[in-house]
Amino acid sequence: TDTEPAAAVREIADSIATMEIRGAATIASAAAEALAVQARAAAGGGETASDPSAFRTSIRSAARTLRETRPTAVSLPNALRYVLQRMEGDSVDALRRSVVDASEAFVRQLDRAQEDLGRVGANRLTDGDTVMTHCHSTDALACIEAAVEQGKSISAVVKETRPRQQGHITAEQLRDAGVPVTLIVDSAARRYLDEVDHVLVGADSIAADGGVINKIGTSGLAVNARERGVPIMTAAQTIKLHPETLTGHTVEIEMRDESEVIDQEAREAVGEIAVENPAFDVTPPRYMDAIVTEQGQFPPESIVTLMRELFGEGAVEPWEE
Numbered sequence: 001t002d003t004e005p006a007a008a009v010r011e012i013a014d015s016i017a018t019m020e021i022r023g024a025a026t027i028a029s030a031a032a033e034a035l036a037v038q039a040r041a042a043a044g045g046g047e048t049a050s051d052p053s054a055f056r057t058s059i060r061s062a063a064r065t066l067r068e069t070r071p072t073a074v075s076l077p078n079a080l081r082y083v084l085q086r087m088e089g090d091s092v093d094a095l096r097r098s099v100v101d102a103s104e105a106f107v108r109q110l111d112r113a114q115e116d117l118g119r120v121g122a123n124r125l126t127d128g129d130t131v132m133t134h135c136h137s138t139d140a141l142a143c144i145e146a147a148v149e150q151g152k153s154i155s156a157v158v159k160e161t162r163p164r165q166q167g168h169i170t171a172e173q174l175r176d177a178g179v180p181v182t183l184i185v186d187s188a189a190r191r192y193l194d195e196v197d198h199v200l201v202g203a204d205s206i207a208a209d210g211g212v213i214n215k216i217g218t219s220g221l222a223v224n225a226r227e228r229g230v231p232i233m234t235a236a237q238t239i240k241l242h243p244e245t246l247t248g249h250t251v252e253i254e255m256r257d258e259s260e261v262i263d264q265e266a267r268e269a270v271g272e273i274a275v276e277n278p279a280f281d282v283t284p285p286r287y288m289d290a291i292v293t294e295q296g297q298f299p300p301e302s303i304v305t306l307m308r309e310l311f312g313e314g315a316v317e318p319w320e321e
């Protein structure tokens with residue numbers, strides 16, 4: 001039917017679902033770009049070209065397909081909201097232009113926000129500091145990279161991050177930035193906390209109460225860091241703020257396939273047991289020292305003020321008809 005998203009959009013959605021495209025910021029820019037792909041396809045010929053209403057329907061349908069890929073990172077629906085709220089015009093041509101422009105503006109803003117946030121986070125780091133990381137966060141890496149650019153010498157203890165081992169990506173990127181890296185298994189984190197000056201993580205969503213939703217294991221790391229007296233910060237652009245939590249909604253934690261945890265042979269050997277694989281957890285605000293955004297750093301308890309300012313109207317869902 002004419003509301004089926006373009007094949008190229010389906011491909012992007014599949015890449016997000018299979019985690020070829022992953023990490024909250026990267027997912028957000030891929031989703032915004034996918035809407036531009038859909039806009040060009042829908043305006044490119046066939047019956048939809050002459051019909052503004054069919055054009056809008058096809059963009060909303062593409063947005064729904066993208067929305068359904070992964071549930072936890074709010075940057076994804078926030079990216080779709082940003083573009084859809086700027087879709088306007090009386091002709092297909094004007095509509096297409098508005099979607100493509102909004103998509104490009106979103107990606108530009110995202111890149112700028114990450115740079116600005118990096119400088120804020122870097123100010124918290126001192127020459128000679130060692131930072132412990134969890135998972136792979138482009139926002140968190142921006143802080144370390146900015147500190148290095150400021151001439152500070154920083155080293156890193158990188159948690160491998162089971163089951164998908166995104167820590168390997170972090171290790172590689174830090175090495176490329178000239179940061180000495182020590183890779184450890186997740187369960188060694190507490191032992192190494194005595195040797196680090198900061199814990200630095202990213203976020204997939206930030207709730208109105210200041211709760212930080214990030215890769216599974218973040219909350220345990222935060223509790224251990226507090227116990228060891230090591231400050232922990234989350235680097236999160238404001239597109240990670242979850243508007244629906246303003247009205248009491250909770251953030252859905254993605255449950256992924258057991259095959260990420262246990263291979264088929266081990267699964268057969270172990271037999272009738274349950275295997276669970278939650279991808280994210282919630283760190284309560286009292287265990288987080290600071291949320292670093294492109295608008296400055298905030299104690300988690302005060303993030304709600306910024307959230308009201310940016311998403312005061314609550315969570316609109318412009319992809320619904």
Ligand code: RUB
Nearest residue numbers: 022023024025137138139202203215
């Ligand atoms: C990635 C993850 C990252 C955040 C922030 O999880 O938890 O810490 O998404 O990343 P997954 P960024 O690998 O399951 O997508 O700062 O790049 O937005």
